[in-house]
Each structure stands twice: as structure tokens, then as C-alpha cells.
Amino acid sequence: MQSRKLAAVLAVILSAMMLLPVAAHDHGARPVVTAAGVEVRQAWSPASVPGVNTRSVYFELINGSAAPLVIIGAESPGITGVAIHETSTAGGLTSMATVEQLTVPPGQRVSFSPQGLHLMLTGAEHHRQGELLPLRLLFADGTSLFFEAPVRKASGQHQHHRYDTAIPKS
Amino acid sequence: MVMRALLLALAILVVAPVHAQDVKGVTLDKPSPVGDFELIDHRGEPFTREDLMDRWSLVFLGFTHCPDVCPFTLANLEAVRSELSLLLPPERLPQIVFLAVDPDRDRPVLADYVAHFDLSFVGVTGEPGEIARFAHGLDAYYRLEKKSDDDDSYDVVHSAAVAVIDPDGAVKAKITPPFHPHDTANYLHLLLRGVEGTN
Known part of the structure; x- marks a missing residue:
């Protein structure tokens, strides 16, 4: 023990x-410190295979501050492109669109979750399961927030308690 | 081609709704045969309509560099197959086929990609015209959004549905996400046994 x-x-x-x-x-x-109450929870990134250099990152962003929080982007060391993307399915077709900025009102949270909002990483090296992917969210007020997303295998919905993370929003 | 689309549209108009709880999609009263195509599987072996015969198949269309929808659909299909393995003997389990529609980026990584989800999965790709033929047979759609020759992070718009192919090589049903593994397995179990409409 x-x-x-x-x-x-x-x-x-x-x-x-x-x-x-x-x-x-x-x-x-950029200043590392963000307004009090701004935090990232439950960050993770699905493991991919060697040769596939795109990756997604999921998390929940909580704005516990008194002001609106405007996300304008994200970055990660050694990764050429990080963008906020949103997957949508309409008329049976699924596609992704870039989200230029996203405002989280005070006291609200936004969920970046599979088949919805996600950070899309391009030019990423292969990351093994269990590795931590370092990321920094950039906000319109010049502040930023560092967090790490553990890499793990995307799971099917074997267990009922996984439904929250694996079922798309729609 | 137009006639085929019309026939399929008519078939869908008269479909029986999928009844299993939480399973979205359509079951075709009159299955729509998949036409001929010549593709290559992830082991480099030919994959044609013959490989869809005498067994059930679940076919999902996507691309390996798809960061969000495809991995979750494939992980869910693995979960569906796993649930189904509790209900069916191994030889009657449907084969899971991933039709990779972005051959330039898919071909080099396809074997590793499908194995990442399940060793039993079959990845298929090939010449764009042949991919289009198979996709057409599935009544599926895709479009590569490549903006320039050196654009290597382009998106591919594609159908979200999984086609359920019967042992005669015809589309029997199309199911759409979210794929609740337990209910989807129950639905497929009934469909494979020829019993529909109850859960």
C-alpha cells in the first residue's frame, strides 16, 4: 500500500x-491562468492506428465564471492543425464543419462529444493508448487553458454507463 | 440508374418500420440487389458481390481519416457483433464490411485500421469507379471534399447508415446511428431469422 x-x-x-x-x-x-471556474473535465482522445494522422479530442468545458467564455481555437505541441469541428447528420448524410468560435455563457457547460463537437487534430503523430495528449484551448480574451487528454480505445456501447459518452447528441 | 433509384425509393415507401426498441432504420419488403463490383479487401484479395453471398453482411461506408463518426460506428458495430454472438453460432454471425471510399488515404492503412476495431472486420477499397458501383448498390452516397492537390486533411461527406445485406446479396435493411448494441443485435437477430416486427 x-x-x-x-x-x-x-x-x-x-x-x-x-x-x-x-x-x-x-x-x-499567453497567460496560462483563465477566469476562476473555467475548467475542462473528462477529456479523452480515441486511439487511432499508425498512418492515420487525424484525431479527435472530447471533453466537457465548464464556464463557472461570471462572464461569457469565447473559445476561438486550440493548439497542441507538434500538431500542425487543431480546429473546432462539429459533425452533423442531415438527410442521412454525415459531414463535418469548422466552428470558428463558440461562446459558453456564464454558468453553462458545453460538451465536446462523439458525433457532435470535437477538436479535430491533423498532422498528429501516432499516440499509443495511455499516452496523454497535451492541448491548450484559446479564448477570445487572450487567456488559454491547458489540459491533457488521455488516449484510449473508442468503445462500443457494451455497458449501459457508457451510453452518455458514446451516443451521439442527435 | 434512374430506374434503379426510383425502384429503391418505391421499395422504401412500402417498408415495414423497424420495430425493435431504439433501432432506427428501414426494412425493405423487397430487398434491393447489390450489383456487380470489383474491389480489393484489406489483405489484398479481390472482394466482389460473390463475397456477399450465402451470408449476412453489415456494410458501413466511410474513410480511415474520419476522426469522429467512423470510429464510433465501427466500435459500435463491433459491440453489436459481440452482442449478436450471444444469440447466434459463429458461422451465422454477419460479416462486418467497411467500404473505404477515400482510396488514396485508405489503402495504405486499411489493414491496420480494420484490425484496430476487430480482427474479423473486412475493409474494402479500390478504384474510384468500383467504389462508386458498390456504394450505388447500397443506395449510399459520399463526396470527397478535397480542395486542392496538396490538401491532405479533407473531409468526406458520406451516408451514415449501415446496409444490411441478405445472403442473396441484396440490401434487406438500412439502420442508422445511434447503434444501441443490445437492441440492434436483437433487431438483427430477428431479421436474420426472418421474423420481423416484434422485439
Whole structure:
């Protein structure tokens, strides 16, 4: 038990050390701190196969601040393109459209979830399951928010508790 | 071609609704035969209409660089097949076919791509004209949105439905997402046994 705790602490320290260069690198460009109450939860990215350089990232963005939060984009180290995309299915056809910006009103949340809103990454290297994909959301007020999306295999809906994440919005 | 579309439209007008709970789609009273086509599967073997005969198939059309819809549909189809394996012996399970409509980007990665979801999945692609023939037979649509020669991150607009092909090589039903695995498996189980309309 003791050794497990130690391992957990070490893991936290190690991952913090690994993150530092990324955070330090970005400091000069944009303030890291966003308004209090703005947070990302349940971020993840489906594992893909080598050779496929597109990837999606899902998460929930909560605007617990008193002001509207306007997302204007996102970036990730080493990835050539990150865009906000929305999948829609109309008349039996499914397609994606770029969303230039997205406003989350105060006290609201927006869900980036499969077959709806997602961050679309292009030019991405292959990421193995269990790796953490570093991302930064960019806001219109000049602030940004760093988060990490664990890479894991997209699951079918075997379990009832998965329905929330796997069923499209429509 | 026009006549075929008209016939299929008429067939869809008289379809029986899909009754299984939470399964959206249509069952055709008169199955629509898939015409001939010549494609290549993910192992490099020919894949033609013959490969649809004498067994049920679920065919989904998409592209490997599709970041959102295709992976979830394929993961769900794997879940449907897994649920169905509780109801049917292995030899009667439908084959899952992924028709990759973006051959330039799909061909090099197709084997790894389908294996990522399930080793039993069959990925097929080929010459654009042959892809179009199979898609037409499925009454499916797709369009590559490539903006320039060096555009390598283009989207492909495509049909969301999965075609259910009967052992005579004809479209018997089309089901649309979301694919609730348990209900979809129940629906397919009834369809495969020739019993429809109840759950």
C-alpha cells in the first residue's frame, strides 16, 4: 500500500516535471491562468492506428465564471492543425464543419462529444493508448487553458454507463 | 440508374418500420440487389458481390481519416457483433464490411485500421469507379471534399447508415446511428431469422 502511494506521488511529480517545459514554453505567448471556474473535465482522445494522422479530442468545458467564455481555437505541441469541428447528420448524410468560435455563457457547460463537437487534430503523430495528449484551448480574451487528454480505445456501447459518452447528441 | 433509384425509393415507401426498441432504420419488403463490383479487401484479395453471398453482411461506408463518426460506428458495430454472438453460432454471425471510399488515404492503412476495431472486420477499397458501383448498390452516397492537390486533411461527406445485406446479396435493411448494441443485435437477430416486427 505504502509503495503504491509512493509510486502515485512519484508519478505526479514526474508528470509535473514532464509538463513544465510545455507550460514554460507557452508562458510568453499567453497567460496560462483563465477566469476562476473555467475548467475542462473528462477529456479523452480515441486511439487511432499508425498512418492515420487525424484525431479527435472530447471533453466537457465548464464556464463557472461570471462572464461569457469565447473559445476561438486550440493548439497542441507538434500538431500542425487543431480546429473546432462539429459533425452533423442531415438527410442521412454525415459531414463535418469548422466552428470558428463558440461562446459558453456564464454558468453553462458545453460538451465536446462523439458525433457532435470535437477538436479535430491533423498532422498528429501516432499516440499509443495511455499516452496523454497535451492541448491548450484559446479564448477570445487572450487567456488559454491547458489540459491533457488521455488516449484510449473508442468503445462500443457494451455497458449501459457508457451510453452518455458514446451516443451521439442527435 | 434512374430506374434503379426510383425502384429503391418505391421499395422504401412500402417498408415495414423497424420495430425493435431504439433501432432506427428501414426494412425493405423487397430487398434491393447489390450489383456487380470489383474491389480489393484489406489483405489484398479481390472482394466482389460473390463475397456477399450465402451470408449476412453489415456494410458501413466511410474513410480511415474520419476522426469522429467512423470510429464510433465501427466500435459500435463491433459491440453489436459481440452482442449478436450471444444469440447466434459463429458461422451465422454477419460479416462486418467497411467500404473505404477515400482510396488514396485508405489503402495504405486499411489493414491496420480494420484490425484496430476487430480482427474479423473486412475493409474494402479500390478504384474510384468500383467504389462508386458498390456504394450505388447500397443506395449510399459520399463526396470527397478535397480542395486542392496538396490538401491532405479533407473531409468526406458520406451516408451514415449501415446496409444490411441478405445472403442473396441484396440490401434487406438500412439502420442508422445511434447503434444501441443490445437492441440492434436483437433487431438483427430477428431479421436474420426472418421474423420481423416484434422485439
